[in-house]
Amino acid sequence: MQTRLVALFAAAVVATVLVAPSFAQQSGGTLIIGRGADAVTLSFYASAAPDSETMAHVVETLFKLTPDGKIEPLLAESHRLSPDGRQLTIRLRRGIRFHDGTPLDAAAVKWNLDYFRNPENRVTFRFLLSEITSVDVVDVNTVRITTGRPFVPLLAHLTHDFVGIHSPAAVERAGGMRPPQGMPYGAAPVGTGPYRFREWVRGDRIVLDRNPDYWGPNKPVIDQIVWRVIPDDGARVLALEGGQIHVAVRVPPRETSRLALNRAVRVDRTSSLRTIYIGFNNQRRPFTDVRVRQAFNYAVDKRAIVQTILGGAARVSDAPIAPGIVGYAPIMSYPRDLARARQLLAEAGFPQGLNVTLHHPTGRYVQDAAVAAAVQAQLREAGINARLVTMEWATYLQVTNRPVDQTDIEMFMLGWGTVTGDADYGLYSLFHSSQWAPGGSGRFFYKNERVDGLLDQARAITDPARRAATYKQAMELIMQDAPWLFLHSESQITGLRREVTGLLVHPTERVLAMNARFSR
């Protein structure tokens, strides 16, 4: 008994000495989050999820999107839309200061919005605000945004992390924002958020400090948030189990059963606003025939893919966008029906089946290559012979972005995250015929004039119920037309140490730690 105690004690001492640095915890403690990729820049020139996730802690937006898809004021206190739907007047909260001590006022907001939408600044996501014609200071705490025509998604677009409000003084001190001159600012942003930027060791870590003067009602508790870059999925999970990190972002489905056995960690599954689909080239035979497109949809068992390959961490699509998005409604999903698939193919003139090519990326979406292989196997049972072409992301993005008369793509797998939480971003950008690649994201060249009309209308309908009804109509047409092989919306699997509470895995694929704490 005694020796066992001694041994235990010795082990504890050894463990403490060896593991101490990562567990040293005074007051709020340090929260370490492991993720696969580093941020690129933390300014308006940001473009990736890690950028967005870090920025959300430092730089706040005028409005925010709640996890259940509601838009709430953040830096804004209230807002009013003029009867003609073209003028949005925003009253700002009083008494908020940027981390550098300068005040957040109407002039600062105008500076930010003007910078963002100025074509000369070449901000990547400028299209989010391109409908704005002017931003005016009404008084010190009020700004008025005017759009050329009514633009209902504007509020949703103002929740986007890349449209956060930065300190104009800090940007100017750093010599601007635009790369390459503005690079120092992009590596040390100044906002109003619950955390202040501290340091960034590229490829390794980003460190944020708690903002003791935070204005919001929910004061941050954790003293320091550290993002560590751990590119290898397996190593990230092991670092979580070993206690070196508290949170592991994007846990691969195959690791979840092992993590479930570990009492020190728990696994969180959160739905995401990302929909995975296989687009058909709607302007190319045989996919010009709606019967062929429907046949493919009947041929694939999406439920089986979700259950086996994704370990249940996904949801079969029943609309072109995911639940949680304003404007979403469950429409339908094509059940697996091989007889129906064969019959439709025969009617379309392919009684002997057909040969197609399916392009897909690898390593970009959860189990993407395995999903493609499963689709291939299931199509074969309906007499469809699909040849798989696997590509790495950079190549893939380019190959699938060719104009309709130059592409030789027949079918391709892609995902779309509707990160503004509004149907406009998920439907207009993909299904409106003005958005064909390479100018837009409609890489499957869909055209239905009735859908175009409905999507145009919905942009300007201010009444939420009527707007939702319009989107529902559009989505019904889209599901019938089957321009996609509808697959699933992904879930995000996150691993956490048991003692971490209050962490929010947002459906927009960001891990938000501003309200996290350690509980004993």
Add this chain to the structure above:
Amino acid sequence: MSVYLVKRLLLALPVLLGVSLVVFTMIRLIPGDPALLMAGQAATAEVVQEIRHSLGLDRPLVVQYGIFLGNAVRGNLGRSLFNSAPVTEELAQRFPRTVRLALASMVVALLIGIPAGIVSATRHLSWADSLLMILALAGVSMPVFWLGLNLILIFAVRLQWLPAIGHETWRHLILPAITLGTASAALIARMTRSAMLEVLRQDYVRTARAKGVAEPAVVRRHALRNALIPVVTVVGLQLGTLLSGAVLTETVFAWPGVGRLLVDAVLARDYPVIQGAVLLIATTFVLLNVVVDLLYALLDPRIRYE
């Protein structure tokens, strides 16, 4: 000697020029557009074109290469397309970490490889010899990420003796150095063994034995010194390989060195970073080769460079 050194270093210039030209053309020939990656799926064609223009990617390739070369001779390797950081700064930050990892791995490799090779050679065809050579074979064929993950599983997760990831202290160095050093250790062991076997058959070794010199002294003073010459070549080249990034090890252990920089840059099509990293690695290889040649002379007085 110094004339030889200058000549060797001057010869390196055309090599590096060739490397830069090959890398420059190759990365631009493979599909994948950095502007498109930067703009994201949601961007319009104009935005992509604007980005391409602002990065100077819409200029003729010859002009781009000329600019790159002109800047490179002045020690400016350009800026990352993605985060605008100067490439030289990025390399200066990461190269020392990779050097640290490579040297530690080499120490592991030598500590295991040379003794194992000697034992194997002096007990030629014994059970120890067979066992060591089987282990060497296993060491060479073991996938790096598999070994790395298993070491983490055992020493970081189960036993909690060592940290799994990071690069802050010497304790962070142990697991990656073992992972990376294992393959080199196996290779060096095999090299040492065959070189020793060769030397032990030589007349001067038999002479030494005949004079009554004790066996350990024969091995140490007469055989080993001469056997080390081919081993030095392997060690030099291995060190080059280790320095060229040891990509997988750096990925598994979240070690932000040159190897990972290069992989990330390739995935992002960050042309200036790829060019800079490859040039750095090529330069290291060339310099290591010179050092290896100089070491020959040190080990074998018969070799003279004029």
